[in-house]
Amino acid sequence: MKLIIATIKPFKLEEVREGLTSIGVRGMMVTEIKGFGSQSGHTEIYRGAEYAVNFVPKVKLEIVVNAAMADEVVATIASTAKTDKIGDGKIFVLDVESALRVRTGEVNGDAI
Amino acid sequence: MTIKKILPVAATLIALPTLGLAQEADMTPPMSEIGFIFTSFMFLVCGFLVFWMAAGFTMLEAGLVRQKNVAMQLTKNMGLFSLAAIAYYIVGYNLMYPLGSWTMGSDDAGGYLGILFSPAVMEPVGLAGAEPDLTYATVGSDFFFQLMFCAATASIVSGAMAERVKLWPFLVFTVILTGLIYPIQASWKWGGGFLDSQYGFLDFAGSTVVHSVGGWAALAGAIILGPRLGKYKDGRVVPFMGSNLPLATLGTFILWLGWFGFNGGSQLYMDTAGNIADISRIFANTNMAAASGAVAAMALTQIVYKKVDLTMVLNGALAGLVSITAEPLTPSLGMAGLIGAVGGVIVVFGVPFLDKLKIDDVVGAIPVHLFAGIWGTLAVLLTNGDATFSGQIISIIIVGVFVFVASSIVWFILKATVGIRVTEEEEMMGLDKAELGMEAYPEFSKG
Numbered sequence: 001m002k003l004i005i006a007t008i009k010p011f012k013l014e015e016v017r018e019g020l021t022s023i024g025v026r027g028m029m030v031t032e033i034k035g036f037g038s039q040s041g042h043t044e045i046y047r048g049a050e051y052a053v054n055f056v057p058k059v060k061l062e063i064v065v066n067a068a069m070a071d072e073v074v075a076t077i078a079s080t081a082k083t084d085k086i087g088d089g090k091i092f093v094l095d096v097e098s099a100l101r102v103r104t105g106e107v108n109g110d111a112i
Numbered sequence: 113m114t115i116k117k118i119l120p121v122a123a124t125l126i127a128l129p130t131l132g133l134a135q136e137a138d139m140t141p142p143m144s145e146i147g148f149i150f151t152s153f154m155f156l157v158c159g160f161l162v163f164w165m166a167a168g169f170t171m172l173e174a175g176l177v178r179q180k181n182v183a184m185q186l187t188k189n190m191g192l193f194s195l196a197a198i199a200y201y202i203v204g205y206n207l208m209y210p211l212g213s214w215t216m217g218s219d220d221a222g223g224y225l226g227i228l229f230s231p232a233v234m235e236p237v238g239l240a241g242a243e244p245d246l247t248y249a250t251v252g253s254d255f256f257f258q259l260m261f262c263a264a265t266a267s268i269v270s271g272a273m274a275e276r277v278k279l280w281p282f283l284v285f286t287v288i289l290t291g292l293i294y295p296i297q298a299s300w301k302w303g304g305g306f307l308d309s310q311y312g313f314l315d316f317a318g319s320t321v322v323h324s325v326g327g328w329a330a331l332a333g334a335i336i337l338g339p340r341l342g343k344y345k346d347g348r349v350v351p352f353m354g355s356n357l358p359l360a361t362l363g364t365f366i367l368w369l370g371w372f373g374f375n376g377g378s379q380l381y382m383d384t385a386g387n388i389a390d391i392s393r394i395f396a397n398t399n400m401a402a403a404s405g406a407v408a409a410m411a412l413t414q415i416v417y418k419k420v421d422l423t424m425v426l427n428g429a430l431a432g433l434v435s436i437t438a439e440p441l442t443p444s445l446g447m448a449g450l451i452g453a454v455g456g457v458i459v460v461f462g463v464p465f466l467d468k469l470k471i472d473d474v475v476g477a478i479p480v481h482l483f484a485g486i487w488g489t490l491a492v493l494l495t496n497g498d499a500t501f502s503g504q505i506i507s508i509i510i511v512g513v514f515v516f517v518a519s520s521i522v523w524f525i526l527k528a529t530v531g532i533r534v535t536e537e538e539e540m541m542g543l544d545k546a547e548l549g550m551e552a553y554p555e556f557s558k559g
Contacts, residue, residue: 044419045417045418045419045421046351046353046421046423047351047421047423047424047463047464047476048349048417048421048424048460048463048464048467049348049349049350049351049464049467050349051350051351
């Protein structure tokens with residue numbers, strides 16, 4: 001099993017969700033976050049005074065899938081979240097040791 | 113409602129006017145009273161429009177301060193307006209329009225002590241045995257109208273000193289401003305004093321007499337009070353965002369509405385076709401100047417900062433209004449627009465200019481009311497042939513020096529005795545919690 005963590009632009013969330021459910025992803029965790037990467041914030045002006053917006057709002061997705069499916073999930077997120085402009089986000093893939101569905105007690109592959 | 117129910121009502125409505133005429137035919141006022149009635153009525157309507165500007169100032173300021181100071185800003189505006197009404201009654205009105213000769217302390221005004229306590233008195237018009245002077249308006253309507261101008265002056269100060277000045281010292285200053293400082297300088301022009309009679313100073317509705325005065329008092333206060341904590345850090349200006357731009361926008365539209373009464377009522381007469389035509393021109397010109405000020409600020413912030421800054425657009429509309437206030441009658445509509453647009457430009461450059469001097473003006477009151485007020489007073493020269501350059505500039509300087517010095521003295525005395533600024537800890541916590549123990553938006557706990 002793999003855990004895929006992706007940060008994307010908030011307005012892309014619906015598109016990414018549709019892309020993922022269409023390839024058979026059956027669950028995801030979504031968190032509204034702030035952060036910075038290569039985009040490293042930007043400046044705005046309020047009443048003539050410039051100020052830095054250091055942390056940009058993003059959405060973080062956490063998805064656990066069977067290892068065989070991981071590449072397809074990564075490719076789907078990458079293609080649907082892409083705008084070709086700075087700040088499109090990043091995708092990380094981690095190994096998952098075990099999984100358990102609370103209601104039934106199913107484990108690992110059956111639990112996701 | 114069914115037809116059966118409507119019919120008797122309609123019948124009564126049709127019959128009513130004839131009934132009224134039959135009964136009150138002999139109550140029609142004589143022609144000699146018509147002008148007096150219309151002028152008084154005009155003062156009352158324009159007066160409550162200017163009163164409504166207090167709501168405009170309050171909403172504008174509530175929107176542009178941070179959330180933790182909103183309830184305090186509302187409290188200050190309620191307090192200052194109410195105290196201004198009392199101070200203007202007790203001393204201000206008779207100081208501004210002395211009975212008889214202009215000079216302070218004359219016998220007519222009841223000697224020097226009389227100045228300190230000479231409450232406004234309504235004339236006995238309508239009471240038995242009294243012959244009203246029908247050439248102007250009722251004293252009641254005149255007092256009501258003039259009071260609103262005095263209160264507007266005080267409103268200007270609260271915005272510039274927001275988020276750090278203590279409540280009670282601020283209110284003490286308000287009483288002195290509205291009871292003494294404003295009426296004294298206003299008497300120099302509108303009370304028939306030396307600026308009017310000797311210098312030929314022209315200021316129709318008060319670009320200088322009202323707005324600059326508020327601006328000068330605010331400037332003195334903001335300098336002596338100092339900037340908000342953390343506003344100027346390492347040579348940079350740190351923006352503190354306003355908490356509620358919908359309220360700030362509503363406040364601006366309310367001020368815009370009130371300004372029709374402010375400038376229109378300053379025609380002072382509505383007894384002839386000529387006067388009502390002038391009032392109509394003033395309404396149209398006033399609107400034109402506000403619109404142009406807003407558009408100028410909108411275009412300029414887009415060009416200079418690459419994005420439109422709403423708060424600047426709001427200030428721009430108000431600066432347009434202040435600019436046209438000294439002469440809303442003689443300009444053509446196009447010229448009124450031009451005068452207002454310059455006001456909008458002044459604001460866009462005036463706000464960062466004050467920041468450069470490290471003078472912290474929370475809502476932009478000083479650029480809007482002082483800078484644009486000076487411009488508006490000079491702009492009288494563009495369209496009114498009776499204005500002289502020396503008369504305008506000398507009056508701007510005399511009023512400016514008097515108000516700035518007098519306000520500074522009052523602020524210094526308050527600072528040395530009771531203190532005018534809250535402690536650092538209270539400022540960080542927000543004046544709502546520190547001085548009032550309540551919050552404007554208690555369900556949104558973020559400061």
